[in-house]
Amino acid sequence: xxxxxxxxxxxxxxxxxxxxxxxxxxxxxxxxxxxxxxxxxxxxxxxxxxxxxxxxxxxxxxxxxxxxxxxxxxxxxxxxxxxxxxxxxxxxxxxxxxxxxxxxxxxxxxxxxxxxxxxxxxxxxxxxxxxxxxxxxxxxxxxxxxxxxxxxxxxxxxxxxxxxxxxxxxxxxxxxxxxxxxxxxxxxxxxxxxxxxxxxxxxxxxxxxxxxxxxxxxxxxxxxxxxxxxxxxxxxxxxxxxxxxxxxxxxxxxxxxxxxxxxxxxxxxxxxxxxxxxxxxxxxxxxxxxxxxxxxxxxxxxxxxxxxxxxxxxxxxxxxxxxxxxxxxxxxxxxxxxxxxxxxxxxxxxxxxxxxxxxxxxxxxxxxxxxxxxxxxxxxxxxxxxxxxxxxxxxxxxxxxxxxxxxxxxxxxxxxxxxxxxxxxxxxxxxxxxxxxxxxxxxxxxxxxxxxxxxxxxxxxxxxxxxxxxxxxxxxxxxxxxxxxxxxxxxxxxxxxxxxxxxxxxxxxxxxxxxxxxxxxxxxxxxxxxxxxxxxxxxxxxxxxxxxxxxxxxxxxxxxxxxxxxxxxxxxxxxxxxxxxxxxxxxxxxxxxxxxxxxxxxxxxxxxx
Amino acid sequence: xxxxxxxxxxxxxxxxxxxxxxxxxxxxxxxxxxxxxxxxxxxxxxxxxxxxxxxxxxxxxxxxxxxxxxxxxxxxxxxxxxxxxxxxxxxxxxxxxxxxxxxxxxxxxxxxxxxxxxxxxxxxxxxxxxxxxxxxxxxxxxxxxxxxxxxxxxxxxxxxxxxxxxxxxxxxxxxxxxxxxxxxxxxxxxxxxxxxxxxxxxxxxxxxxxxxxxxxxx
Numbered sequence: 108x109x110x111x112x113x114x115x116x117x118x119x120x121x122x123x124x125x126x127x128x129x130x131x132x133x134x135x136x137x138x139x140x141x142x143x144x145x146x147x148x149x150x151x152x153x154x155x156x157x158x159x160x161x162x163x164x165x166x167x168x169x170x171x172x173x174x175x176x177x178x179x180x181x182x183x184x185x186x187x188x189x190x191x192x193x194x195x196x197x198x199x200x201x202x203x204x205x206x207x208x209x210x211x212x213x214x215x216x217x218x219x220x221x222x223x224x225x226x227x228x229x230x231x232x233x234x235x236x237x238x239x240x241x242x243x244x245x246x247x248x249x250x251x252x253x254x255x256x257x258x259x260x261x262x263x264x265x266x267x268x269x270x271x272x273x274x275x276x277x278x279x280x281x282x283x284x285x286x287x288x289x290x291x292x293x294x295x296x297x298x299x300x301x302x303x304x305x306x307x308x309x310x311x312x313x314x315x316x317x318x319x320x321x322x323x324x325x326x327x328x329x330x331x332x333x334x335x336x337x338x339x340x341x342x343x344x345x346x347x348x349x350x351x352x353x354x355x356x357x358x359x360x361x362x363x364x365x366x367x368x369x370x371x372x373x374x375x376x377x378x379x380x381x382x383x384x385x386x387x388x389x390x391x392x393x394x395x396x397x398x399x400x401x402x403x404x405x406x407x408x409x410x411x412x413x414x415x416x417x418x419x420x421x422x423x424x425x426x427x428x429x430x431x432x433x434x435x436x437x438x439x440x441x442x443x444x445x446x447x448x449x450x451x452x453x454x455x456x457x458x459x460x461x462x463x464x465x466x467x468x469x470x471x472x473x474x475x476x477x478x479x480x481x482x483x484x485x486x487x488x489x490x491x492x493x494x495x496x497x498x499x500x501x502x503x504x505x506x507x508x509x510x511x512x513x514x515x516x517x518x519x520x521x522x523x524x525x526x527x528x529x530x531x532x533x534x535x536x537x538x539x540x541x542x543x544x545x546x547x548x549x550x551x552x553x554x555x556x557x558x559x560x561x562x563x564x565x566x567x568x569x570x571x572x573x574x575x576x577x578x579x580x581x582x583x584x585x586x587x588x589x590x591x592x593x594x595x596x597x598x599x600x601x602x603x604x605x606x607x608x609x610x611x612x613x614x615x616x617x618x619x620x621x622x623x624x625x626x627x628x629x630x631x632x633x634x635x636x637x638x639x640x641x642x643x644x645x646x647x648x649x650x651x652x653x654x655x656x657x658x659x660x661x662x663x664x665x666x667x668x669x670x671x672x673x674x675x676x677x678x679x680x681x682x683x684x685x686x687x688x689x690x691x692x693x694x695x696x697x698x699x700x701x702x703x704x705x706x707x708x709x710x711x712x713x714x715x716x
Numbered sequence: 717x718x719x720x721x722x723x724x725x726x727x728x729x730x731x732x733x734x735x736x737x738x739x740x741x742x743x744x745x746x747x748x749x750x751x752x753x754x755x756x757x758x759x760x761x762x763x764x765x766x767x768x769x770x771x772x773x774x775x776x777x778x779x780x781x782x783x784x785x786x787x788x789x790x791x792x793x794x795x796x797x798x799x800x801x802x803x804x805x806x807x808x809x810x811x812x813x814x815x816x817x818x819x820x821x822x823x824x825x826x827x828x829x830x831x832x833x834x835x836x837x838x839x840x841x842x843x844x845x846x847x848x849x850x851x852x853x854x855x856x857x858x859x860x861x862x863x864x865x866x867x868x869x870x871x872x873x874x875x876x877x878x879x880x881x882x883x884x885x886x887x888x889x890x891x892x893x894x895x896x897x898x899x900x901x902x903x904x905x906x907x908x909x910x911x912x913x914x915x916x917x918x919x920x921x922x923x924x925x926x927x928x929x930x931x932x933x934x
Binding site: 117125129353357406408 | 761774805
């Protein structure tokens with residue numbers, strides 16, 4: 108260990124997240140590998156190590172001879188201060204070597220609020236932030252993840268964005284970099300742009316109209332005019348990290364995680380993941396059971412969780428749970444099922460799985476009125492919600508969490524008040540259905556501010572302003588009629604910035620730089636987020652943030668991400684937007700294919716089979 | 717159920733693993749190694765293990781004790797199996813025959829290293845030795861009720877400081893293990909308080925051996 112680190116660690120909180128040395132860590136001889144890859148997660152160790160994607164890519168890269176992939180996480184504030192004070196650059200956990208020594212640095216971008224962390228981590232590593240200031244001697248900086256479906260605010264800083272699933276594309280990029288060692292950076296970038304799914308932002312010129320909207324995005328140097336994301340064609344047989352790192356300190360999701368399927372059949376119109384991860388591809392229950400048992404044996408974990416965008420839609424859910432429980436129950440290993448729909452089938456499965464522990468139940472109706480739930484295509488009726496609650500109460504549960512969004516397109520005050528009404532109905536239902544009423548019932552209701560995301564039917568909509576969101580919060584708060592209901596609301600300020608970055612363009616690069624320079628980092632954490640820092644930066648650089656967040660876009664406007672594709676056609680998104688405005692629902696993909704276009708990516712098969 | 721005891725060391729990077737995290741690490745290591753172990757009852761059953769005298773974060777040790785119960789007849793072969801399932805720096809030394817109650821551990825022999833970047837100040841070892849011959853050495857100690865004054869002299873059976881090379885003082889000490897215990901790093905704090913010119917740039921600590929109240933090896 109670095110002698111300076113040795114002196115810093117006794118002074119910081121949770122030092123073991125900075126040491127590496129966990130069970131399952133991959134160590135290679137750095138003199139014998141050809142390419143060193145630093146997999147960077149722009150948030151803390153506890154968050155990053157809970158990310159299945161990070162574990163998959165770590166495994167995929169380290170399986171390859173000649174490549175050593177190591178991990179880097181964002182330091183907490185106290186650690187960052189010590190690193191800066193002692194002049195110790197940010198380092199990778201496996202070797203302890205600083206980032207400058209790596210060939211490729213890859214960031215995982217899951218959340219817009221992590222953007223300033225990307226810049227901060229580069230700065231902590233002593234690497235120039237702007238791609239144009241990094242010549243051939245510097246590591247190649249790449250990024251992947253959900254945010255890359257509009258990565259434009261980071262276009263000035265990242266050399267290559269990797270769109271879609273990285274299992275195949277990332278190794279291809281590494282192979283290319285190995286074969287072109289010593290080549291000019293410009294040549295490497297041009298070659299990278301030829302990989303399907305790779306987006307090299309410096310090869311695209313953006314022109315603007317007088318009103319600030321984008322006029323045109325033009326590809327140069329042979330780069331494709333539209334970059335389409337990559338998907339794993341054979342998900343059944345694709346890599347799963349049965350052998351993975353077991354952290355020596357507690358992380359957020361401290362369990363084995365099985366990935367049931369990718370994509371989602373539901374088509375909730377607000378949900379970016381539901382659109383950008385199409386088409387739906389599943390793993391068989393037999394394969395998942397094998398993977399789960401193997402991963403549990405190798406990890407020693409006492410809990411296994413099922414992961415997907417909508418667990419209830421997994422065709423073999425009952426069989427999978429039975430097979431897993433058959434192995435887990437005698438060993439006291441727990442099975443957890445997140446993301447269940449509030450329908451009868453799912454409730455039955457949950458009762459079966461959670462025989463021992465009656466934990467709280469969470470339902471996400473998202474909107475209070477049926478009208479608005481139809482607008483967002485959340486195919487969930489009030490009857491289904493109340494039935495789920497009844498089953499839970501009759502089963503002995505006395506608490507319930509409810510998630511909603513405020514600021515959804517077309518939302519009126521009536522829709523807002525319907526949230527309070529629904530919550531009150533659930534309280535009344537409890538009085539009827541509860542097995543034991545002595546302890547009372549606890550309904551926790553949360554609202555978040557809706558943020559329109561790229562590549563969804565709501566990508567053209569105006570986001571409500573912070574003031575309007577707060578007005579609706581007050582309206583809802585004052586309509587609550589029962590002491591059994593606790594109402595928590597997320598602040599709107601983070602959502603405004605998230606909204607600006609989500610649909611922003613390249614001109615926001617300067618804002619990011621300014622915010623980072625004035626101390627912005629770890630901004631997904633309320634203790635570090637400062638709206639003032641953003642407001643100051645917008646003002647200083649004369650940027651109107653409302654232009655990005657609270658402005659409705661026209662059908663023909665060139666969106667900053669119009670040269671990128673997740674496979675779903677813009678025409679389909681617009682037709683879904685129109686259906687939303689008419690309050691019409693679209694059936695899920697299993698009931699009827701709506702022709703979104705993502706199936707054309709799936710060369711080896713058809714969706715959801 | 718058979719009661720068993722392991723002696724293990726926790727060194728290098730692993731010294732930063734907290735007691736609670738160490739418990740979890742061992743619970744998983746037992747599962748990985750397939751060593752049968754008694755589980756707790758209740759909502760979240762987990763492998764039942766007990767580690768005596770929690771080691772402060774940042775302190776290394778070669779004499780830690782872990783007790784567990786197993787329905788199986790186990791032998792020394794589990795040492796190798798468990799070691800293959802443990803992270804770097806945590807390593808089982810032996811399956812111990814000694815099943816005395818851990819309450820009988822009274823003292824701990826340890827070694828403290830004080831690092832001076834600018835070289836050890838003149839006469840440092842002698843001055844440290846004479847400081848700890850005083851009637852009392854009071855330091856302020858963090859407790860649940862805030863900071864309290866604490867006399868560490870009754871908790872130190874013996875202490876010997878000597879210079880090692882030009883930049884390091886090594887202190888061998890026998891410190892109280894429990895009721896109350898003394899975190900040997902407080903010896904370095906006491907030096908910084910009473911002899912501020914001898915405050916080290918860095919200090920580290922290593923637990924060497926557990927002793928009973930007769931100062932015999934536990």
